[in-house]
Amino acid sequence: MPSTLRRPRLPVLSLIGNTPLVPIHFRDENRTLYAKAEFLNPSGSVKDRLALCVIEDAEERGLLRENSVILECTSGNTGISLAMVGAAKGYKVKILMSDTASVERRYLIEQFGGTVQLFKATAGYGTGIAMTRDLAAKDDRYFLPCQFENLLNAQDHEEHTGREIISQMHGIVDAFVAGYGTGGTITGCGRALRAVNPSVKIYAMEPAEAAMLSGEMPCCHSIEGVAGGYVPPLLRMAHIDAPVKVTSTAAIAMTRRLSREYGLLVGTSSGANVVAALRVAQDLGPESRVVTVLCDRAERYYSTKLFSPYN
Incomplete structure (x- = not known):
């Protein structure tokens, strides 16, 4: 057996997790969403x-x-x-x-x-x-961390991210909406939320151009970090009620709106999550409590279409 090696955790790593849950009110749509601010983790992402x-x-x-x-x-x-x-x-x-x-x-x-x-x-x-x-x-x-199939990926989100959401929402969540890269966030958070409320709805955001869960062939899209032409094993373990397709154009437009109207400098997958969550909230009604995820910061997208007016 190899000898156990455990190196000390530097203070920066204590900043991981326990991110705030931000209410965002969309006046034109007459809906309020609740967004987990994962872009505030120290390296800038969930x-x-x-x-x-x-x-x-x-x-x-x-x-x-x-x-x-x-x-x-x-x-x-x-x-x-x-x-x-x-x-x-x-x-x-x-x-x-x-x-x-x-x-x-x-x-x-x-x-x-x-x-x-x-x-x-x-x-x-x-x-x-x-x-x-x-x-x-x-x-x-x-x-090899094997993020796409490592059960710890979903387990950690179930034990931490999901439970943080439950505490921050005082146990009342009608729907959870998130995209999938590895499937860890949506699988783990979904488990935690369903343990408290079996009727909560879980929706998977996916690019309209690569809507694999909807039975379509993957193609090029501009929502980095999600639906990379591969359905990860962890996602197959998630109990998803329905996918929600979001075009790259809609995702980019919402990402810019989040920055300019709400001061939330986030990446394109965050904008896509919000587009999908707003649709779900509109279907469920004005009193619905819909939670989504702001996955990462915008600075890592400077060379992409998100910043195309400035390049």
């Missing part, structure tokens, strides 16, 4: 939770050694989070990322000391996942 959980679990189980390298395929946010936690704990991090991901994500990973290897995503996330497994099979220094 994925900080996953990174800390998986790395500390690996430490406890003796899976990390002095010369270990944390290796993961990601659209960007998980890579940034792993690089941050790795830096805080002293581990090397290598990230495989699609060459279509925004360049800012690469820079942030490298700023934390991680290394980035780009690949052409001919089979969506599946391409990079296969590459990580091949690399790990040839070199036992690599540790």
